[in-house]
Amino acid sequence: MKVTIYLFCTAVLFLGQSRSEPSNKKFPENFRFGVATAAYQVEGGWADDGKGENIWDHYTHHQPDHIANNATGDVACDSYHKYMEDVEMLKNLGVNYYRFSLSWSRILPTGYTNQINEAGVTYYKNLISALKENGIEPFVTLYHWDLPQPLQEIGGWPNPLLEDNFAEYARTAFTLFGDDVKNWMTFNEPQQTCLFGYGLGATAPGASASGIGEYKCAYTIVKAHAKAYHIYDEEFRPTQNGRVSIVVDASWAEPGSDSDEDKEAAERLLQFSYGFYAHPIYHPDGNFPQVMIDRIADRSEKEGFPTSRLPELSTEEIEYIRGTFDFLCLNSYTTNMVKWTNDYAIGAPGYYADLSVSTYQDPSWNNSASGWLKVVPWGMRKLLNWVDQTYNHPEIVITENGFSDDGRLDDLTRINYYAEYLTSILEAVLEDGVNVTGYTAWSLMDNFQWNFGYLEKFGIYQVDFEDPDRTRTIKSSGEYYKSVIANKCLVDTCEE
Ligand code: NOJ
Numbered sequence: 001m002k003v004t005i006y007l008f009c010t011a012v013l014f015l016g017q018s019r020s021e022p023s024n025k026k027f028p029e030n031f032r033f034g035v036a037t038a039a040y041q042v043e044g045g046w047a048d049d050g051k052g053e054n055i056w057d058h059y060t061h062h063q064p065d066h067i068a069n070n071a072t073g074d075v076a077c078d079s080y081h082k083y084m085e086d087v088e089m090l091k092n093l094g095v096n097y098y099r100f101s102l103s104w105s106r107i108l109p110t111g112y113t114n115q116i117n118e119a120g121v122t123y124y125k126n127l128i129s130a131l132k133e134n135g136i137e138p139f140v141t142l143y144h145w146d147l148p149q150p151l152q153e154i155g156g157w158p159n160p161l162l163e164d165n166f167a168e169y170a171r172t173a174f175t176l177f178g179d180d181v182k183n184w185m186t187f188n189e190p191q192q193t194c195l196f197g198y199g200l201g202a203t204a205p206g207a208s209a210s211g212i213g214e215y216k217c218a219y220t221i222v223k224a225h226a227k228a229y230h231i232y233d234e235e236f237r238p239t240q241n242g243r244v245s246i247v248v249d250a251s252w253a254e255p256g257s258d259s260d261e262d263k264e265a266a267e268r269l270l271q272f273s274y275g276f277y278a279h280p281i282y283h284p285d286g287n288f289p290q291v292m293i294d295r296i297a298d299r300s301e302k303e304g305f306p307t308s309r310l311p312e313l314s315t316e317e318i319e320y321i322r323g324t325f326d327f328l329c330l331n332s333y334t335t336n337m338v339k340w341t342n343d344y345a346i347g348a349p350g351y352y353a354d355l356s357v358s359t360y361q362d363p364s365w366n367n368s369a370s371g372w373l374k375v376v377p378w379g380m381r382k383l384l385n386w387v388d389q390t391y392n393h394p395e396i397v398i399t400e401n402g403f404s405d406d407g408r409l410d411d412l413t414r415i416n417y418y419a420e421y422l423t424s425i426l427e428a429v430l431e432d433g434v435n436v437t438g439y440t441a442w443s444l445m446d447n448f449q450w451n452f453g454y455l456e457k458f459g460i461y462q463v464d465f466e467d468p469d470r471t472r473t474i475k476s477s478g479e480y481y482k483s484v485i486a487n488k489c490l491v492d493t494c495e496e
Pocket of ligand 1: 038041188189331442449458
């Protein structure tokens with residue numbers, strides 16, 4: 001009954017805003033649905049039971065003016081204490097899996113393996129067993145942006161030594177949880193970590209070194225990922241039989257016109273944003289994208305640097321990194337239009353100067369509560385086809401996709417977003433033959449949205465952040481997603 005009402009509302013909205021109808025085809029039998037969160041965004045308990053400080057604790061406490069309303073993740077959704085309620089919500093939705101992240105500092109308070117925090121280990125063990133008892137597969141991300149502060153004190157990700165620190169942390173996690181966790185993701189969206197954290201200085205740890213910091217950061221991260229993968233492969237896979245991958249994010253880049261220049265600019269943007277992290281791992285040739293190697297070397301020389309600002313991967317490193325994935329994890333929310341432009345003048349080094357393209361979003365696209373997130377479902381289908389073709393037809397799991405608003409319960413625009421994006425994904429699967437096997441809605445519940453604090457809400461459950469109990473209430477979109485999962489279908493009745 002409920003489902004019918006929501007679908008009826010959806011249909012009206014589709015007509016009212018001249019949207020395309022959701023598909024009436026069924027998702028394949030083996031298609032899996034999940035929801036996602038991340039430790040810093042939901043857990044709270046920031047200093048409870050021996051947890052160490054991480055860069056987001058540090059950043060929100062020391063630079064509060066960088067976050068909307070000086071918000072912090074100190075309590076967030078309080079999932080550290082309320083995880084059993086989260087499991088109840090997951091059960092109610094009927095998801096096949098729950099994607100969450102481990103807080104490195106909760107397990108290893110110093111960041112190093114010299115000290116293991118048993119209370120933190122117990123927390124994750126309890127969460128994982130509650131999930132398994134309810135038939136929900138844990139999909140675990142090792143690193144969702146919350147580096148232990150002591151590792152930032154030695155430079156953070158631009159320091160290549162962190163490759164080994166991450167590898168040791170990964171080994172610890174595989175040892176502790178690998179009997180029950182069969183799907184591992186090493187890093188979440190390294191582009192956001194490197195570009196905003198170490199290039200533009202806009203997110204934790206707030207280091208501004210554009211044109212240098214993000215490249216050194218990426219160099220460490222792709223190697224750290226590969227090392228963790230090899231450790232799993234050699235030491236754990238034979239007994240644990242799980243899968244390991246890395247989550248890389250992309251927005252589709254649509255050429256601003258049919259001209260060859262705009263097409264080249266759009267491809268260049270995809271390579272600088274997505275390919276930088278994906279190519280060394282997912283592409284059969286490995287290495288960073290050639291367009292980055294060439295452009296950054298050229299500009300570095302003109303700027304007077306003795307070598308390229310982009311670290312060079314040796315032949316051994318390229319071999320070691322490429323192919324270190326068991327499936328491809330993709331996060332995507334939106335699309336940008338791209339136009340070719342003259343190369344930026346040589347001057348101070350910078351990522352955007354190295355890239356030299358101009359981007360914009362079509363004013364006719366529907367808004368969300370996030371400035372960057374416009375609703376462009378057709379971009380998802382194009383992106384999936386591009387990934388499929390560029391990386392040799394991998395199995396793809398969409399590890400994040402979702403929509404932000406003000407947190408209302410009757411969130412019909414979010415229902416539209418999901419129905420339209422899932423239609424686009426279904427078309428990619430059924431009509432284009434792209435091998436997408438899973439879809440993950442971001443997010444299970446409203447949570448700490450980084451620099452935007454609690455202003456932008458992505459949840460399919462509402463959380464009352466004024467209430468010390470952090471009461472959770474399902475939204476209309478939660479009911480809709482539940483019906484999609486139960487029926488593997490986006491409308492009331494699908495073609496059989
Ligand atoms: C990207 C990140 O993985 C997640 O932490 C964030 O909240 C959402 N997408 C929305 O911006």
